[in-house]
Amino acid sequence: MEQTPYEYDVLVVGAGGAGLRAAIEASAAGASCGVICKSLLGKAHTVMAEGGMAAAIGNVDERDDWKVHVTDTLRGGQYLSNPKMAEIHAKEAPARALELEAWGALFDRTKDGRILQRNFGGHRYPRLAHVGDRTGLEMIRTLQDHGIHRGIDFHMEYTVFRLLLDDGRVSGALAYDRERGRFRVYRAKSVVLATGGIGRAFKITSNSWEYTGDGHALAYDAGADLIDMEFVQFHPTGMVWPPSVRGILVTEGVRGEGGILLNSDGERFMFDDIPPLYKDQTADSAEEGWRYVVGDRDARRPPELLTRDHVARCIVDQIKAGKGSPHGGVYLDIAWIKEKISSSEEHIRKKLPSMYHQFKELAGLDITKEQMEVGPTTHYVMGGVRVDAESQMSSVPGLFAAGECAAGLHGANRLGGNSLSDLLVFGKRAGEYAAAFASEQGDVRLDEAAASAAVKEALEPLEREGGEGPYQIQHELQDLMQEKVGIVRIESELEEAIDEIGRLSDRARAVSAPGNREYNPGWHTALDLHPLLVVSEAVARAGLMRRESRGAQFRDDYPRKDEHFGKVIIRVARGADGEMVVEETPVEPMSDELTRLVEEMG
Amino acid sequence: MAATQFRIWRQDGAEGEGGYRDYTTEVTEGMVVLDAVHQIQAESANDLAVRWNCKAGKCGSCSAEVNGNPRLMCMTRMSDLPADRPVTVEPMRAFPVIRDLVCDVSWNYEVKKKIEPFEPRPPDAEDGTWRIAQEDVERVQEFRKCIECFLCQDVCHVLRDHHLHDEFVGPRFFVYNAALEMHPLDTRDRLASLKRDEGIGYCNITKCCTKVCPEHITITDNAIIPLKERVVSEFYDPLKKLFRVFSGGSRA
Numbered sequence: 001m002e003q004t005p006y007e008y009d010v011l012v013v014g015a016g017g018a019g020l021r022a023a024i025e026a027s028a029a030g031a032s033c034g035v036i037c038k039s040l041l042g043k044a045h046t047v048m049a050e051g052g053m054a055a056a057i058g059n060v061d062e063r064d065d066w067k068v069h070v071t072d073t074l075r076g077g078q079y080l081s082n083p084k085m086a087e088i089h090a091k092e093a094p095a096r097a098l099e100l101e102a103w104g105a106l107f108d109r110t111k112d113g114r115i116l117q118r119n120f121g122g123h124r125y126p127r128l129a130h131v132g133d134r135t136g137l138e139m140i141r142t143l144q145d146h147g148i149h150r151g152i153d154f155h156m157e158y159t160v161f162r163l164l165l166d167d168g169r170v171s172g173a174l175a176y177d178r179e180r181g182r183f184r185v186y187r188a189k190s191v192v193l194a195t196g197g198i199g200r201a202f203k204i205t206s207n208s209w210e211y212t213g214d215g216h217a218l219a220y221d222a223g224a225d226l227i228d229m230e231f232v233q234f235h236p237t238g239m240v241w242p243p244s245v246r247g248i249l250v251t252e253g254v255r256g257e258g259g260i261l262l263n264s265d266g267e268r269f270m271f272d273d274i275p276p277l278y279k280d281q282t283a284d285s286a287e288e289g290w291r292y293v294v295g296d297r298d299a300r301r302p303p304e305l306l307t308r309d310h311v312a313r314c315i316v317d318q319i320k321a322g323k324g325s326p327h328g329g330v331y332l333d334i335a336w337i338k339e340k341i342s343s344s345e346e347h348i349r350k351k352l353p354s355m356y357h358q359f360k361e362l363a364g365l366d367i368t369k370e371q372m373e374v375g376p377t378t379h380y381v382m383g384g385v386r387v388d389a390e391s392q393m394s395s396v397p398g399l400f401a402a403g404e405c406a407a408g409l410h411g412a413n414r415l416g417g418n419s420l421s422d423l424l425v426f427g428k429r430a431g432e433y434a435a436a437f438a439s440e441q442g443d444v445r446l447d448e449a450a451a452s453a454a455v456k457e458a459l460e461p462l463e464r465e466g467g468e469g470p471y472q473i474q475h476e477l478q479d480l481m482q483e484k485v486g487i488v489r490i491e492s493e494l495e496e497a498i499d500e501i502g503r504l505s506d507r508a509r510a511v512s513a514p515g516n517r518e519y520n521p522g523w524h525t526a527l528d529l530h531p532l533l534v535v536s537e538a539v540a541r542a543g544l545m546r547r548e549s550r551g552a553q554f555r556d557d558y559p560r561k562d563e564h565f566g567k568v569i570i571r572v573a574r575g576a577d578g579e580m581v582v583e584e585t586p587v588e589p590m591s592d593e594l595t596r597l598v599e600e601m602g
Numbered sequence: 603m604a605a606t607q608f609r610i611w612r613q614d615g616a617e618g619e620g621g622y623r624d625y626t627t628e629v630t631e632g633m634v635v636l637d638a639v640h641q642i643q644a645e646s647a648n649d650l651a652v653r654w655n656c657k658a659g660k661c662g663s664c665s666a667e668v669n670g671n672p673r674l675m676c677m678t679r680m681s682d683l684p685a686d687r688p689v690t691v692e693p694m695r696a697f698p699v700i701r702d703l704v705c706d707v708s709w710n711y712e713v714k715k716k717i718e719p720f721e722p723r724p725p726d727a728e729d730g731t732w733r734i735a736q737e738d739v740e741r742v743q744e745f746r747k748c749i750e751c752f753l754c755q756d757v758c759h760v761l762r763d764h765h766l767h768d769e770f771v772g773p774r775f776f777v778y779n780a781a782l783e784m785h786p787l788d789t790r791d792r793l794a795s796l797k798r799d800e801g802i803g804y805c806n807i808t809k810c811c812t813k814v815c816p817e818h819i820t821i822t823d824n825a826i827i828p829l830k831e832r833v834v835s836e837f838y839d840p841l842k843k844l845f846r847v848f849s850g851g852s853r854a
Contacts, residue, residue, distance in 0.1 A: 104722070137746075208657065245657075522649050
């Protein structure tokens with residue numbers, strides 16, 4: 001190692017919403033705190049979040065409260081969520097949103113000057129605090145700017161590739177910096193993983209290059225449990241044309257503002273397939289759907305605002321039935337609202353400014369006048385590190401996880417808007433409990449032999465000559481996951497995928513990425529292969545074990561829900577021999593109060 | 603499909619000697635410059651360094667100079683560039699190069715730390731929240747759209763040509779100051795530091811920053827000029843000056 005280790009009470013890995021919120025809380029508790037971010041500060045995927053953050057503040061409809069929010073979340077997750085997490089989330093989200101305002105965030109307002117809330121899929125009442133369609137930017141900038149004045153150290157463009165352990169407890173992490181290719185050791189009494197998702201395991205994704213499942217794999221390698229890995233959210237509306245922008249997100253806010261989905265025959269197909277669980281909450285007619293959009297409290301929501309798993313599947317069905325758009329999507333139309341609103345063009349530009357720009361500049365299309373072409377894109381993983389609901393600590397002492405890389409809140413499907421609130425609620429808790437853990441624990445010892453061995457291993461692709469390039473393996477994996485572990489799954493293909501992932505893992509151990517250590521993307525891609533392969537295998541194996549269709553998992557060979565699988569979650573862990581162990585484990589029990597609530601709210 | 607020529611800046615580390623290298627790649631419909639750079643990286647230059655993230659104009663990571671113009675590579679469509687000559691891609695020139703197209707923008711992060719942070723007035727309502735009119739929110743939305751791509755910093759001649767990084771914070775941070783100064787809840791005063799430490803007087807409103815802003819923020823007219831006016835009326839207003847003399851204040 002070239003330098004002496006950095007030392008912190010709490011080390012946070014990741015600087016999106018969850019990581020920043022954790023760091024702010026840890027430092028407020030008096031802990032020394034360092035944050036490692038894979039990119040520059042403020043560029044994490046939170047910046048892409050468009051629609052808003054779900055918090056039952058009840059500013060637009062006073063019938064909303066935490067009880068409605070928690071039942072919406074549990075229903076959306078098909079009752080596989082950790083009920084305690086769903087309850088904490090619903091109760092604490094309003095305070096987290098208001099606190100953000102005290103730190104300088106500016107949300108759109110109601111007429112009487114309070115925070116405005118908008119409709120979103122699966123939420124019974126208008127619940128999403130938002131700023132146009134750039135809520136994520138507002139949130140990450142607020143946290144970033146608040147954080148830089150609190151004495152937190154930020155290590156930009158560092159990637160953690162190994163956690164260090166001391167007698168079973170976490171003791172730090174090993175990272176390399178992209179700019180110079182140096183290795184750094186971090187000694188820490190507790191570590192919070194907040195690394196986001198795994199979208200780069202798939203070919204069509206809204207995620208950037210960073211989202212290679214680092215936190216998932218770090219935790220798995222350190223012996224922590226992963227759960228719910230079969231549940232990967234395919235967002236129904238990604239761009240499909242031109243090819244170079246395929247997968248880029250089109251916010252659900254378009255549908256929240258009245259956007260409708262049409263097939264090539266001009267049919268509004270979402271009315272044809274409404275799941276029984278949502279029959280009572282969904283509009284009967286286009287006319288009722290529009291009344292809901294403009295705030296009629298007696299109207300029910302349009303079918304375009306059903307949960308993401310369902311909408312994505314309906315789109316796939318249309319395409320398969322030959323009713324897709326020319327480039328393999330369906331049509332999303334917001335321009336039609338000109339029939340209802342005289343100044344519709346200005347209204348759309350104001351409510352959806354970044355969507356307007358995105359289509360104008362990348363596709364040469366004016367969404368105030370023309371229909372968009374959209375199709376499903378890999379967006380989010382519900383699965384992740386299994387954590388304690390209160391503290392966010394994993395099964396490894398001192399190792400915490402929050403945000404997308406943690407699991408439990410969303411179950412089989414996440415509701416839009418529940419991610420930004422998840423980041424804040426559980427980011428705060430992770431920071432708080434990580435600081436408390438650090439203050440109660442003695443010093444940790446650094447395992448220098450393990451660190452040296454890991455560094456040697458990380459340098460191998462750079463020093464090896466004549467091997468295969470890392471991009472080839474990455475692309476083959478992405479094609480494989482898209483084809484065989486994607487939105488529609490079947491046993492034989494999942495088995496083939498698992499075998500193929502095994503072969504790709506062998507090839508990954510022999511790659512060459514020659515060149516310098518400074519900012520060498522080939523080398524970084526080579527190092528990202530390990531986490532990508534771990535999470536890919538976990539998704540495929542968990543998907544194979546769950547022989548039913550529920551939430552985000554659709555099995556062509558088991559197209560219905562199965563009572564048995566409604567009571568279990570799939571746990572993935574590293575076995576003693578290094579092989580991946582997959583097993584069923586019971587769903588966390590629901591309290592009597594929540595059980596009663598769920599029955600009452602239907 | 604068309605084979606297109608590129609001239610891309612390659613440089614081995616900060617101290618290394620840089621130069622253009624020629625590449626050819628197939629450009630297909632809808633491609634942006636970043637796609638072409640990635641394609642070249644995958645085909646013939648595995649170690650070509652380029653910084654990027656969202657690929658949708660929202661994170662501000664892939665700033666570079668394309669045919670001499672400061673641009674986000676992810677939002678520059680190949681079809682908008684002249685097809686009859688090579689496309690030149692080089693790093694932002696106002697910052698030190700780390701490698702190839704990646705430069706060291708850490709100075710910006712240091713500057714931000716020095717700016718007075720946000721501090722709200724006490725809550726208006728008993729429930730501890732504030733009442734804010736939508737029009738007051740909208741007034742600062744323009745500034746809060748900033749994605750910190752630093753293209754405005756790159757093109758500002760005070761930084762690019764005169765290298766006054768120690769005395770001048772640049773357009774990005776005037777926008778940041780404006781967002782705070784015009785924030786409906788903020789209570790702090792940043793005018794003295796704008797004048798004394800941040801060098802707002804150096805800006806001679808050539809509007810180069812406004813022209814390159816990918817978020818179309820009217821940096822000069824809406825942020826810098828109003829701040830300059832506030833500084834002038836605070837420190838150069840003869841009545842205020844007189845008042846300061848009598849009250850013993852010495853802020854100027």
